[in-house]
Amino acid sequence: MDDRPRMKPPSLDAILGDAAATGFAMSCEERTGSLLATLAASKPGGTLLELGTGIGAGAAWLLHGMSPAARLISVELDATRQAVAQRHLGADQRAQFVTCSADHWLDTYTGPALDLAYVDCRPGKFQRLPDLLSLLMPGGIYIVDDMLPQATWPPDHQDRVDQFLTHLPSTPNLLSTPMRWASGLVVGTRI
Numbered sequence: 001m002d003d004r005p006r007m008k009p010p011s012l013d014a015i016l017g018d019a020a021a022t023g024f025a026m027s028c029e030e031r032t033g034s035l036l037a038t039l040a041a042s043k044p045g046g047t048l049l050e051l052g053t054g055i056g057a058g059a060a061w062l063l064h065g066m067s068p069a070a071r072l073i074s075v076e077l078d079a080t081r082q083a084v085a086q087r088h089l090g091a092d093q094r095a096q097f098v099t100c101s102a103d104h105w106l107d108t109y110t111g112p113a114l115d116l117a118y119v120d121c122r123p124g125k126f127q128r129l130p131d132l133l134s135l136l137m138p139g140g141i142y143i144v145d146d147m148l149p150q151a152t153w154p155p156d157h158q159d160r161v162d163q164f165l166t167h168l169p170s171t172p173n174l175l176s177t178p179m180r181w182a183s184g185l186v187v188g189t190r191i
């Protein structure tokens, strides 16, 4: 089976060009992006969240799958990185880019319950998972990547990932599946 994506967001090549030019090496890989688009398409009119915008590759994939009435909130601590995403995707009225820490966003969000959350930084994944899940509506999708070992990880990171994966089956309100595919994913549903 050839599992390379058959689709691509129109802005992706330019975003990845900026990633290469600026040395940003943390954009999601294309199979993950294709799955993000596919899952985003399952939530027409929904409210979708990305924690950790980076320079916008994941957001481009999510927007590629989203219906015209769906909304994406993408949160990033680093204003310089998020400005790149804004430059490529900011004209899309469905996207809202929020520059703040994921912790602050989790503490202050008062909008509609989320239909999908792609968590790509520590809060909402290795930290504060219950707080993130409390914002997802029943049936909402939870997805994280980078669960398989990477050469760039700091020495303590494998233990962090192992702890996260070990506790997932006993996490209340979440039915999840670890996937040894792409960079290593967990796809879950809020129950």
Ligand SMILES: C[S@@+](CC[C@H](N)C(=O)[O-])C[C@H]1O[C@@H](n2cnc3c(N)ncnc32)[C@H](O)[C@@H]1O
Pocket (backbone or CB within 6 Å): 026, 027, 028, 050, 051, 052, 053, 054, 055, 056, 057, 058, 059, 075, 076, 077, 078, 081, 100, 101, 102, 103, 120, 121, 122, 123
């Ligand atoms: C793996 S990269 C994101 C890649 C992006 N989601 C994609 O798919 O292309 C993680 C990003 O999270 C940001 N980040 C790290 N800690 C954060 C925090 N506490 N709150 C918000 N963003 C954070 C980093 O600055 C970095 O840009």
